[in-house]
Amino acid sequence: MSILEVKNLSVILGNKEILKDISFSLNEGEILLVIGPNGGGKTTLLKAILNIIPYSGKIYIKQGYKLGYVPQNLENVSNLPICVFEMFKFFTNASSKKVEEIMEFFKLREYKDELFKNLSGGLKQKVLISISILKDSKILLLDEPTNNLDVSAQNEFYRLIKELREKYGVSFIIVSHDIGIVNSTADKILCLNKVMYYHGIVKVDEEIIRKLYQSEVKIILHDH
Amino acid sequence: MIISAIIFGSIISLVLGILSFFVVSRNLEFAGTGISHAVFGGLAIGILLNINPLITATIFSIIFSLLIVESSNKQNENTAIGVLYPFSMAIGIFILSKFSKNYQDIWSYLFGNIFLISKFDFFVFLVYSVVIVFFILFRFKELVLIAFHKELAISNGINVKLYDYLFFIVLSIGIILSVKLLGVILSTAFLVIPSAISFRLFKGIIKNIVFSCLISLSFTALGIVLSYLFDLPVSSTIVIMASTLYLILSLFQLRGKHS
Numbered sequence: 001m002s003i004l005e006v007k008n009l010s011v012i013l014g015n016k017e018i019l020k021d022i023s024f025s026l027n028e029g030e031i032l033l034v035i036g037p038n039g040g041g042k043t044t045l046l047k048a049i050l051n052i053i054p055y056s057g058k059i060y061i062k063q064g065y066k067l068g069y070v071p072q073n074l075e076n077v078s079n080l081p082i083c084v085f086e087m088f089k090f091f092t093n094a095s096s097k098k099v100e101e102i103m104e105f106f107k108l109r110e111y112k113d114e115l116f117k118n119l120s121g122g123l124k125q126k127v128l129i130s131i132s133i134l135k136d137s138k139i140l141l142l143d144e145p146t147n148n149l150d151v152s153a154q155n156e157f158y159r160l161i162k163e164l165r166e167k168y169g170v171s172f173i174i175v176s177h178d179i180g181i182v183n184s185t186a187d188k189i190l191c192l193n194k195v196m197y198y199h200g201i202v203k204v205d206e207e208i209i210r211k212l213y214q215s216e217v218k219i220i221l222h223d224h
Numbered sequence: 225m226i227i228s229a230i231i232f233g234s235i236i237s238l239v240l241g242i243l244s245f246f247v248v249s250r251n252l253e254f255a256g257t258g259i260s261h262a263v264f265g266g267l268a269i270g271i272l273l274n275i276n277p278l279i280t281a282t283i284f285s286i287i288f289s290l291l292i293v294e295s296s297n298k299q300n301e302n303t304a305i306g307v308l309y310p311f312s313m314a315i316g317i318f319i320l321s322k323f324s325k326n327y328q329d330i331w332s333y334l335f336g337n338i339f340l341i342s343k344f345d346f347f348v349f350l351v352y353s354v355v356i357v358f359f360i361l362f363r364f365k366e367l368v369l370i371a372f373h374k375e376l377a378i379s380n381g382i383n384v385k386l387y388d389y390l391f392f393i394v395l396s397i398g399i400i401l402s403v404k405l406l407g408v409i410l411s412t413a414f415l416v417i418p419s420a421i422s423f424r425l426f427k428g429i430i431k432n433i434v435f436s437c438l439i440s441l442s443f444t445a446l447g448i449v450l451s452y453l454f455d456l457p458v459s460s461t462i463v464i465m466a467s468t469l470y471l472i473l474s475l476f477q478l479r480g481k482h483s
Binding site: 047050051052067069071077078079080081082083086087090091113114115116128135 | 248249250251364365368369371372373375376378379380423426427428429430432
């Protein structure tokens with residue numbers, strides 16, 4: 001059953017057409033991987049869905065399904081001297097039992113008195129995902145979450161994503177360059193470079209990728 | 225006189241301590257300087273038109289701060305502020321040197337004079353302080369989330385632009401408060417130094433707000449007392465003491481990192 005539907009979405013920023021006529025849908029419990037070259041509009045797509053930037057077309061989100069967002073580049077996110085536990089306290093209304101539970105899940109307890117800005121990229125992400133979960137977000141939009149992670153941390157990250165889906169019934173739209181994880185993690189993919197090259201169940205062949213990235217690529221798919 | 229100066233200075237410094245938390249968190253130091261210079265143009269126009277300068281300064285600084293928000297989505301934000309603030313400052317200097325016979329006026333606006341407060345000033349400042357504290361208290365979560373990450377705030381349904389307008393208006397009237405204590409030239413010191421010191425020492429937003437207030441309160445009270453006892457200029461005494469502490473802390477922490 002579809003919980004998010006995008007119909008004929010176009011985004012023009014300044015005089016530049018960033019996205020043109022994008023249509024796709026996300027079903028409950030699905031993990032949708034958005035791939036495509038840099039500057040192809042992946043982040044813009046997330047921002048349009050989140051209503052951060054103006055767009056034309058229709059975005060339909062099923063009632064009661066809140067969006068959560070983890071932006072890209074968390075390195076210099078803020079100078080605010082906020083501790084992890086304060087973020088749970090001020091950014092959510094969750095009970096302390098729920099906060100304990102999610103801190104256990106992400107193994108965040110030892111960092112709760114640390115400043116957010118001093119955490120590693122991977123930990124910052126876990127904190128922001130925790131906050132989305134505590135706010136009862138049912139659709140999480142993650143922008144290049146594995147960029148600064150090494151391979152083992154990437155594997156760990158996608159394992160946690162699948163666990164979150166089971167435990168909290170969350171669906172995901174993940175912008176990523178990790179074409180390698182498509183088979184093992186994603187239910188659907190969206191190939192994006194201003195226009196949509198492919199949307200559907202996982203079936204990336206080299207022809208699609210070649211068109212999308214406009215270069216010769218060899219796909220080596222591997223399971224985790 | 226000293227008692228009323230200390231009471232008045234304490235109220236102002238508490239308000240500035242809270243504001244300084246948001247200014248340093250959001251890296252708005254430069255915008256603060258810009259608004260303080262706009263205040264000077266506004267004060268001068270008040271003197272020229274024979275209106276209470278506090279009122280014209282308020283109007284002037286609010287207009288200026290709204291312009292900052294309006295241009296904040298464009299890349300040339302700092303350039304715009306960089307041109308507008310000397311412009312407003314120049315208008316102030318021009319008017320005051322051409323039309324004001326009373327150099328004491330210019331001097332007291334540029335460098336502050338906490339010992340010269342009229343009843344009207346006191347009333348206006350009390351109202352301003354209450355407005356600032358209430359706004360921040362009642363909209364604390366939203367303001368913190370915006371200071372944390374603007375896009376995250378928007379995606380949480382917060383009207384960031386509206387909040388920015390309101391925040392900058394509040395910041396403007398905060399700067400007007402500080403002009404009486406520190407003068408236009410040094411007014412931004414207390415929008416920066418209290419939290420700059422506190423951020424180096426403490427973790428957590430609540431601790432930092434409390435200690436920003438305590439730091440600015442202590443320096444203000446100490447500065448007023450010292451300048452009363454030894455006949456020193458208030459604003460520079462306060463700012464020299466506070467900046468010295470900041471510099472010592474920075475050096476100390478720098479050495480700590482290298483050893």
